[in-house]
Amino acid sequence: MGRFLMPVQYKDYYEILGVPRTASDAEIKKAFRKLARQHHPDVAKNKKQAEEKFKEINEAYEVLGDPAKRKKYDDLGPNWNAGADFRPPPGWESFSGGRSYPGRGPRGEEFEFHFGGTGFSDFFEQLFGSMGGRGGAAGFGRRGSMDEEMATERGRDIEGDIMVTLEEAMRGSVRSVQVRHGVPCQHCGGTGQRAGHVCNVCGGSGQVAKTETYQVKIPAGVVEGQRLRVAGRGEVGAGGGAAGDLYLRVRLAKHPDFSVEDHNLLYEVELAPWEAVLGANISVPTLNGGVNIRIPAGTQAGQKLRVRGRGLPLREGGSGDLIVVTAVEVPSQVSEEERKLWEKLAKESSFNPRE
Numbered sequence: 001m002g003r004f005l006m007p008v009q010y011k012d013y014y015e016i017l018g019v020p021r022t023a024s025d026a027e028i029k030k031a032f033r034k035l036a037r038q039h040h041p042d043v044a045k046n047k048k049q050a051e052e053k054f055k056e057i058n059e060a061y062e063v064l065g066d067p068a069k070r071k072k073y074d075d076l077g078p079n080w081n082a083g084a085d086f087r088p089p090p091g092w093e094s095f096s097g098g099r100s101y102p103g104r105g106p107r108g109e110e111f112e113f114h115f116g117g118t119g120f121s122d123f124f125e126q127l128f129g130s131m132g133g134r135g136g137a138a139g140f141g142r143r144g145s146m147d148e149e150m151a152t153e154r155g156r157d158i159e160g161d162i163m164v165t166l167e168e169a170m171r172g173s174v175r176s177v178q179v180r181h182g183v184p185c186q187h188c189g190g191t192g193q194r195a196g197h198v199c200n201v202c203g204g205s206g207q208v209a210k211t212e213t214y215q216v217k218i219p220a221g222v223v224e225g226q227r228l229r230v231a232g233r234g235e236v237g238a239g240g241g242a243a244g245d246l247y248l249r250v251r252l253a254k255h256p257d258f259s260v261e262d263h264n265l266l267y268e269v270e271l272a273p274w275e276a277v278l279g280a281n282i283s284v285p286t287l288n289g290g291v292n293i294r295i296p297a298g299t300q301a302g303q304k305l306r307v308r309g310r311g312l313p314l315r316e317g318g319s320g321d322l323i324v325v326t327a328v329e330v331p332s333q334v335s336e337e338e339r340k341l342w343e344k345l346a347k348e349s350s351f352n353p354r355e
């Protein structure tokens with residue numbers, strides 16, 4: 001049996017972010033930040049709905065906010081999957097959401113795993129996921145060991161990605177993850193035939209889909225790329241062999257306010273020119289409430305101010321820092337009175353930034 005992939009629904013990331021296809025990087029970032037703030041699960045009334053929306057926005061930004069991914073996406077066009085021709089076995093059509101990648105059944109036949117509740121769409125996974133259906137790394141995600149002589153086979157490991165928000169990385173959480181995979185059809189014993197006819201339960205494929213739901217603990221302090229192991233939740237073994245494990249690879253969701261560098265959180269703060277010159281006490285957000293910081297007099301744009309211990313937690317205890325990166329914004333319009341003051345300042349000042 002050849003490898004098959006289920007057709008997945010095209011995602012219009014431009015539409016999701018509400019920007020034209022010609023949007024600049026800055027426009028895309030701005031649209032993401034606005035939507036991500038609006039739909040952030042921590043502020044929205046309907047948390048479950050907001051979470052879905054937030055993850056969709058995040059996925060769109062992960063693609064459009066990355067020049068290489070955006071180009072790949074643009075090159076595909078909306079008809080990227082038009083050639084796909086695959087009739088899924090009974091029961092597979094109804095499974096929505098999550099990701100998929102080809103695996104191998106107990107008899108060596110290939111099929112797909114599907115994940116739900118991980119925060120990524122099938123579409124994303126097929127194009128950009130670590131196990132992206134086409135050209136997924138060989139052996140990765142279906143690692144198994146077989147001993148021909150003993151005729152027992154350890155079940156293969158299953159690997160998927162899971163989108164984790166910074167709030168989850170901060171506090172930890174428990175997520176419900178669905179894994180759908182093929183199991184031998186009981187009706188025909190996995191042969192696809194019954195009493196000389198094509199099995200009417202599995203349609204002759206010898207397999208039926210089975211969905212299992214696992215509660216996965218996301219510990220506080222997880223980092224990008226970390227693999228969470230769920231022991232014994234991979235594929236079942238053959239001939240009395242042990243089950244494989246389920247691995248979920250952490251991918252931190254983009255946050256509207258913070259970016260992540262190791263365990264540190266970066267936050268860009270806009271200053272008025274006089275705040276930068278004179279210094280100021282201002283409040284900046286963290287992942288758990290605002291914090292007051294002192295902007296020293298004579299602060300330049302791009303300067304970094306460290307707030308110790310307000311970053312992401314470390315597994316071994318303690319926390320990273322919040323790093324506040326300064327930017328100076330100038331008023332785009334001024335009143336007559338303000339203009340006079342700036343003019344006076346221009347005359348008075350001996351400051352020349354080009355000297």
Ligand SMILES: [Zn+2]
Pocket residue numbers: 185186187188189190191192193199200201202203204206207
């Ligand atoms: Zn059957």
